Amino acid sequence: MRDLMAELKELRLHGMATAWTELIAQGESATASSRWLLEHLLQQEHADRAMRSVSHQMSMAKLPLHRDLAGFDFSASSADARLIRELASLAFTDTAQNVVLIGGPGTGKTHLATALAVSGISQHGKRVRFYSTVDLVNLLEREKHDGKAGRIAQALLRMDLVILDELGYLPFSQAGGALLFHLLS
Structure with a gap:
């Protein structure tokens, strides 16, 4: 099972981490439907950051042309x-x-x-x-x-x-x- 709290903190989403902690404190019924959504959003955030990092690094490399x-x-x-x-x-x-x-x-x-x-x-x-x-x-x-x-x-x-x-x-x-x-x- 994914450690959503650790992922939120790793991404420096401290406000969301606090809100997730509060939701967990309310019990399993409060987090059941939210867990899937949060996992999906975190997955998308990781993917977006990875793509932006590659784009930034390509720009910083100052390559004359894109060749592969x-x-x-x-x-x-x-x-x-x-x-x-x-x-x-x-x-x-x-x-x-x-x-x-x-x-x-x-x-x-x-x-x-x-x-x-x-x-x-x-x-x-x-x-x-x-x-x-x-x-x-x-x-x-x-x-x-x-x-x-x-x-x-x-x-x-x-x-x-x-x-x-x-x-x-x-x-x-x-x-x-x-x-x-x-x-x-």
Whole structure:
């Protein structure tokens, strides 16, 4: 049997928890018809919060496009489908391991990285942030120039997965490279 009181408190519905306690005190006949309704409402609240959380996390990830593994053509790629599906669990983030996708332009690295992010957010509740490496370097340089160094690093510490796209494709300053190295180390 569900512990409705615990669920109400978990959802921070303290007024409803108090009212439920009062209803229980009146006896089983007072709660019989209300129990089904309350269980249904709690189930819907959990579902709604989960959907809003996924939507919020997708927005915060700043993904360039919504891509998923279903839309990736493994037959046209040298990517190992089994390995990529294994990586989609994002279990590697639990042990702070890195994944590097290497290949020429147009081989699907961004698609796969984005698909891993979508999977992590929607199926595993992970927090993800996507950056074009050049954009991140520019943000780091601007942050340092504005005397606010460290804010991006603090924000990234709260992420489960950080995706750096196009590393090595576009040049950036030596100072920017040093800032990126410092951030990654």
